[in-house]
Amino acid sequence: MKFSENWLRELVSIDADRETLSHGLTMAGLEVEELTVLGESLDGVVVGEIVEAVRHPEADRLQICQVSIGQSEPLQIVCGAPNARVGLKAPLATVGTQLSPDFKIRPAKLRGVESFGMLCSAKELGLDEDASGLFELPADAPVGTPISDYLQLPDACFELKLTPNRSDCLGLYGLAHDVAALFGGEVRKPGAMAVAATSEARRTISLQAGKDAPRYLGRVIEGIDATAATPLWMAERLRRSGLRPISAVVDVTNYVMLELGQPMHAYDNATVQGDIVVRHGADGEPLKLLNGAEARLGNQFVVVADQAQALGVGGIIGGEASKVTDATRDVFLEAAHFIPSAIMGRARKLGLHTDASHRFERGVDPWLPDRAIERATELLLQIVGGRPGPVVSAEIEQGSSLPQPILLRRARLARVLGISVADAEVARIFATLGMKVETLEQGWTITAPSSRFDIEREEDLIEEVARIYGYDRIPTHAPSGQLQVAVEPEAKIGELALREQWAARGYYEAVNLAFVSAELLQRWGLAKPWVELANPLSADLGVMRPSLLPGLIDALHHNQARQQARVRLFELGRVFAAPAVEGEAPLEAPSFAAVVSGSAALEQWGLAGRPIDFYDLKGDLDACLNWGGEPQRWTLDTAGLPSWLHPGRSARLLHDGKAVGVIGALHPQLSRELDLTGEVYVLEANLAALTGRRLPQARPIPRYPSVRRDLALDFPEATAWAQIDALLRERLGERLVELRLFDCYRGQGVEAGRKSLAMGLILQDTSRTLTDDDADHCVREAVTALEQTCKAKWRG
Known part of the structure; x- marks a missing residue:
């Protein structure tokens, strides 16, 4: 979101300087991503008019111009701009002007001809990136007037990095409420509330896209002068907001979008056949877009159409066939509401990212079209004239979509923030943000405006207080108390x-x-x-x-x-x-x-x-x-x-x-x-x-030696070693300290369906040395158990 500082200050009166404003916006969650100062050192630059222009005798691309700046004699300026011509008014930097730290205007000779100043482009003045020619001023620009006064400079271009939940700040009027709350100013409403109809011209509107397009307002304005020039003040505000002026009608719709946050579109009324129909597109439906691209639409797109064809893609871009040209005499003005889910991703499918889709994807106030169409009508009548018809509105009942009151408890606010904010300050914050405030014994009930989609619960209101009151004013406290360190159990592998x-x-x-x-x-x-x-x-x-x-x-x-x-x-x-x-x-x-x-x-x-x-x-x-x-x-x-x-x-x-x-x-x-x-x-x-683990237990090193006896027995093939191991450990008890299987044989000498297992018994006693008799007894016990339980046959 880019905007002009001077434009913002026209909507809200605050005493804060530029640096304070920038810091306050960032700390309130409206991060200032870039700040560009415009026209800060233009002393000595005035409005000049070329009264004579002849070709330079030594250079084809240079002209020797006589430029009037309201003095008795014009100044001689050698200029190479392609648009330099007699009658053109443009900024003139006089001798001695310091345009930048390393660029000062001095008298000079260009191919032998003296020059006493410089006619400037917008880029040379630091107002724009356009360096293709001189910065053309309107014909009524007063000659000799300092350019800073005429263009309302100095100014600054702010660019905000807005989070998706703050779509209300994609319009300067919405942003002005936050600025007023931060710095104690007062927001001024731009324009008149309504413009009376002076014509009967109208078009019926039919809504067939369901909940995707629940509101659509339209108005016919007859007899406009589409060739009228956009006023300099409007063109400059658009340019400083990142939009290039195109034509008066288009510039007005863009201006209202930047001012209020409501995207709009104007159609050449002569190209519209019959009623306006807002519907879903047909599979493969063709439409040539304003940018010249050929699009194939589908059911996922909302289309604004007439009785014969599609006129534009709703909420994204208009069509080439119905665009406003210099030959347009009647326009059909559109202000509609499209829900975010109907627009999300649709512009990308067309390879586009438009200002309208950027706003509708994040959510636009559903009740804003009423105000926007009146504001646009007012501006169009001032600039291009015409006779407005009545505003025709179509709406689908969607149930109660108005914001509901939310209870903000005083105790909850203090507990979450860790500080006590004065009741008067809390009420002021919400009132300045455009919310309805009702004071109760336990706190307040707050009703957010329909543009604040991010206000849904009490926590959102607490965030608003913290954001406007100032995060830097909330003290930081280290946590206190005793922390108990968790101890990993020893009987578990981590x-x-x-x-x-x-x-x-x-x-x-x-x-x-x-x-x-x-x-x-x-x-x-x-x-x-x-x-x-x-x-x-x-x-x-x-x-x-x-x-x-x-x-x-x-x-x-x-x-x-x-x-x-x-x-x-x-x-x-x-x-x-x-x-x-x-x-x-x-x-x-x-x-x-x-x-x-x-x-x-x-x-x-x-x-x-x-x-x-x-x-x-x-x-x-x-x-x-x-x-x-x-x-x-x-x-x-x-x-x-x-x-x-x-x-x-x-x-x-x-x-x-x-x-x-x-x-x-x-x-x-x-x-x-x-x-x-x-x-x-x-x-x-x-x-x-x-991860289970046996706890380690210390045992003395055995004082008495161990004895080994090897056994070889035949077992049925299905006998598992685990069964043998468990049986022997049960029969021999603690004397069997280890059982080792060291051979498994199948083949000659062993019956089919059986296997021969050779195992070693490691025997040991903790109280005495085992004798041969003891070992032989253990072997007999083992063999007997295996023969009885596992059907083993001792091979000796």
């Missing part, structure tokens, strides 16, 4: 430590979105009910993940598609499940998952390459479980595996007999559907179980 452990084993941590697509979960065969989102970010992110593995596998596929043959990933995150009772909050639990594929080890010369297998991933898991100090509480079970796992290379993870996760190969069919390369092994476990 998540950071767990991450470091897996990273040390060559895994990379992944962080995926907690949202997945329902189609992906169906492909995995993960059972419903899922936790579905009411307002997902996109259609493929509509379900809260019930498992970490779909996201990790997607990351693995992403890496494989980029020539990463060996991938090892892990993730810690929360998974979600639907509640058991409808209406309750979804269930969520911390989980850990890992995926691996490719070779077992990095490529090297000293080790033969082989693909990763089940036991590589299980070895990494075992290292983690051993780190927790209680690996004996973990067992594997092949019953009840999910369908997305390989039935012969997978197992459930049991912790104290309770299923807490799975480990194994991804099912080959699912791998093919997900376009994965090679075998993929996965692991997922409940994080709480995985």
Whole structure:
């Protein structure tokens, strides 16, 4: 938002200087992004008129001009501007003028001809970037008048970086209320409230776009002079606000937009056929825009049309066929309201960003068109003349859209701000901001104007008080009190430590979105009910993940598609499940998952390459479980595996007999559907179980030696080592300090359907040295237990 400082000060009277104004706006949340001072050192620059111009005898592009500045004799100026001509009035910098710190006007000779001053362009005066020619002044500009007086200089161009919620400040009148509240000024309403109709000309308006365009006002003005020049004061205000003057009618609509914040448009009434229809565009509907581009519209656009064709894109840009030209004699003036959702993104689809779309996307006061059309009519009658017809209004009932009163409690205000603001100051702030204030015993009820979309609740009112009262006037207090440091339980492995452990084993941590697509979960065969989102970010992110593995596998596929043959990933995150009772909050639990594929080890010369297998991933898991100090509480079970796992290379993870996760190969069919390369092994476990740790206990070093006995027995193929381990530890008790499996054999000498396991029993007693008899007794106990329970056969 760019504006002229002088224009703002015309709307609100304040005593603050430029620097104070800039600082106050920024501190109130209306950040001044750029401040450009205009015409600060133009002493000696006056209005000059070229009374004679002849070609320079030594240069084709130079003219010798005689310029009158109201003195007895004109000044001789050598000028190379292409628009220098007899009768032109332009700024003249006289001898001695200091236009900039390093540029002072002195008498000079140009190709042998003396010159006593310089005719100036807008750029040379520091008023604009236009250096294509002399700055042409109106024909009625008084010759000899200081240019500072004539152009109301010095001035400054402010550029604000507004947040999207302050669309009311995209008009100077809205901004003036904030300035008045900040510095104690009074806001002046620009223009008359209404202009009486002197013509019967009118057009009927039909609203067919529903809630996208709920209000539309139009007025015909007959008999205008479209060739009339835009007044200098208006042209300069537009130029200093970043808009280049075009024509009187267009300049008036732009001026009202900058002044009030209401975008407007004017149509050549002679090009409009029949009634005005505000509707949605048809698919592929053509329209040539004002910028010359050919657009193909669709149902997502709001179109202003007549009975024959589209005239413009509502809230964005008008059409070429209905634009106002010098031949226009009657205009149809438009002031409408379009809701933000009907405009958002539409200008970008057309490759545009217009001042109108910028405002409508952020929200414009729905009741502002009434005032804007009257203000524009007033200005047009002053500049181009004409006879205005009645204002025709069309409106769709949208229910009560007027702002509702909000209670602001005095105690709540003091508690949030930490200070007490005087009641009179609070009432003044809201009244100056254009809000209706009613004082109550406990505080105030505040009704915001319809332009303040950002005022919805009590907290918004408290923010307004803090913003205008001054954040720098609110003291800063350090928090007091005692802070209790949280102590991590010793019987738990920290998540950071767990991450470091897996990273040390060559895994990379992944962080995926907690949202997945329902189609992906169906492909995995993960059972419903899922936790579905009411307002997902996109259609493929509509379900809260019930498992970490779909996201990790997607990351693995992403890496494989980029020539990463060996991938090892892990993730810690929360998974979600639907509640058991409808209406309750979804269930969520911390989980850990890992995926691996490719070779077992990095490529090297000293080790033969082989693909990763089940036991590589299980070895990494075992290292983690051993780190927790209680690996004996973990067992594997092949019953009840999910369908997305390989039935012969997978197992459930049991912790104290309770299923807490799975480990194994991804099912080959699912791998093919997900376009994965090679075998993929996965692991997922409940994080709480995985981070459990046995508290360390100090024990004396054993004084007595240990004894080892090796056994070799045949077992049925289905017998699990975990069952053997648990049975022997139960039978032999504390004397069995370690059990080692060092061989597994199938083949000649062993019955089909059976396997031979060789194991070492490490026996030790803390009170005495074990004898051979003791060791033999333990062996017999072990063999008997295995024969009775596991159907083992002792091989000797």
